[in-house]
Amino acid sequence: MNLSDPKDLASLLEAFLLASGKPMSIERMAELFDEIERPTPSLLRKALEVLDKSCKGRAFELKEVASGYRLQVRERFSPWVGRLWEERPQRYSRALLETLVLIAYRQPITRGEIEDIRGVAVNSQIVKTLLEREWVRVVGHRDVPGRPAMFATTKQFLDHFNLKNLDELPPLAVLREMEPEPQPLDVEEAPVPAALQARADLEAAPEAPREQTSFRSLLAELDSMETGLKTDFDDLRAEAEPDEGQSAPEEDRRDY
Incomplete structure (x- = not known):
């Protein structure tokens, strides 16, 4: 894998985000690389842009929130995806x-x-x-x-x-x-x-x-x-x- 290529790096970042189950900041992503191979923040952002474009037309999207980036199901699928969990959700007044x-x-x-x-x-x-x-x-x-x-x-x-x-x-x-x-x-x-x-x-x-x-x-x-x-x-x-x-x-x- 060529970590200097945004396309290859985008695939690796996708794997990070899918496995983490929570938002990841640019800094946290960088920590997962050895110092000698660590991509620069600008290269990581380019890779995220590639990943974002690759999500077009798919059921999930790349979203930046307060804690970092995450992959999430698009909102229009929420009513069906919610059926995966049989637990009765907590009620809010x-x-x-x-x-x-x-x-x-x-x-x-x-x-x-x-x-x-x-x-x-x-x-x-x-x-x-x-x-x-x-x-x-x-x-x-x-x-x-x-x-x-x-x-x-x-x-x-x-x-x-x-x-x-x-x-x-x-x-x-x-x-x-x-x-x-x-x-x-x-x-x-x-x-x-x-x-x-x-x-x-x-x-x-x-x-x-x-x-x-x-x-x-x-x-x-x-x-x-x-x-x-x-x-x-x-x-x-x-x-x-x-x-x-x-x-x-x-x-x-x-x-x-």
Whole structure:
């Protein structure tokens, strides 16, 4: 094998990605070569471009996400591929998904600020679930009485929703304004439509290459539930955001 030839190198990188079962960065790929034969980062990128072109017309694609590159099944095949796993997928409530969306768009944000926007209390189990799934993390504490924890999203969140960075989040204009309405006490556990649930849980067997959930699809599903989020948070910033020097460092806002 000629490792200086992008075509030969592309085949080897395809093998790496298929075997890894998770995203791989350029740096990680380079570590798999002996120093004497190690391709340059530019050559690795050329090989990835060749690999990307070779996926045209096939059932899978090369996708770059926050943690690196991966091979995954194209989204249009997701409804059928999901049938490979017989386990009943974990259910996510509308309240959990709305909380996740607020953290994604307003990070860093405290639980109290989420409750102010949603108009209802955030169940402790919701925060626990998001932390356990490693979709959110605590990035600091607000410098106010009680020092509440501030939450932000993670690289795992970006990877799961097929995003390279937060700039790829869909515009908030796709959501209607949230208007809390009277609901039974168990509304927090209301089931999510089957189509959204199937997409949200396709990661159940990480060793298999497949399409990850689209965040735009998640937002569209929330919108179809007859509820949404504010499309303009400017009116909340004055009361919800901390004074200068109290928010999380800039890298915590954008790196994850």
